[in-house]
Amino acid sequence: MTEAKSTRTVRRGRIFPEIQWSSEKKAQWKAEKAEFKQRCEQIFQKLQPELIKTHYNWYVAVEPESGEYFINEDALAVGQMAHEKYPNFRLHVFRINETGVCGTI
Numbered sequence: 001m002t003e004a005k006s007t008r009t010v011r012r013g014r015i016f017p018e019i020q021w022s023s024e025k026k027a028q029w030k031a032e033k034a035e036f037k038q039r040c041e042q043i044f045q046k047l048q049p050e051l052i053k054t055h056y057n058w059y060v061a062v063e064p065e066s067g068e069y070f071i072n073e074d075a076l077a078v079g080q081m082a083h084e085k086y087p088n089f090r091l092h093v094f095r096i097n098e099t100g101v102c103g104t105i
Contacts, residue, residue: 039064040092044100051096061093071096 021029040062047069051060061070061082068085072078075093082091094100 036064036090037092040094041100043067043069044092044094048096048100052098055096058096059093060096061091063089063091065089075102 043062043064044060047060051058051071055071058071058073059075059078061078063069063082063086066086070078070081070085072081075095079091079093095102
């Protein structure tokens with residue numbers, strides 16, 4: 001019995017090669033992302049000392065435009081609570097501890 005050879009060509013590379021970001025656009029995106037995190041971090045730094053006393057190792061989601069924040073024990077739950085109130089806004093989630101991050105490196 002003979003086996004049929006596949007005529008399918010293997011494609012390597014980008015999924016959407018027509019979508020390419022210039023280095024300027026990448027730099028702008030990174031700068032916007034850093035500025036957003038900095039705004040959220042300023043709000044978190046104000047809240048952190050008080051929240052560490054009562055909600056250590058919980059999660060806080062910060063919405064920087066309004067300054068509002070949401071607290072929960074579960075990271076997914078805090079994100080869901082925040083997105084229910086602000087569905088089209090970007091949020092940043094911090095862990096309420098000394099560093100504001102989860103895990104160790």
